[in-house]
Amino acid sequence: MGRTSTIVKLPANQQNHVDALLRRHAYTCCDIVKEELAAAGIRLSRSALHRYSQRLKAADLRSPTGRRETVVIVLDTDGSDPIAIRTSASSASVVGAIGALGLPASKRPAEAT
Structure with a gap:
């Protein structure tokens, strides 16, 4: 089993900020998102962002109902x-x-x- 995502370990307000930026950039442009997050004091690797963005996109496409x-x-x-x-x-x-x-x-x- 893999490690827990660095992004999931962030405080809720920072994770919401990551989610919002990834959605705003249509789950792509990880380099731009990484720069914007760094400016806000959130340091993440590009690969962690990419893996998380894929899971976020899949979750957003699914709806419980x-x-x-x-x-x-x-x-x-x-x-x-x-x-x-x-x-x-x-x-x-x-x-x-x-x-x-x-x-x-x-x-x-x-x-x-």
Whole structure:
């Protein structure tokens, strides 16, 4: 049996930060994610990030109920930790809800993929 992942041993807020960055970069770009984490004081190896990103992607594609989920990553400009929100709402619904708040959205529902 293999060793426990370095990322799983991190405090919850740091692990959430790793998860959010990997999701934001579509589970790729481990070098960029590694640099961003290092800037936040989290030092991880590229191979640990890659192995963890594969497991995170597989977990995100699975849903306990078998339905699709949308993962919304909230990034504040003040530099605080990202927040991941899982919802069964479609991405178009999420963008529509943001628009209903009167806030600008980076993608319009017609552009969402």
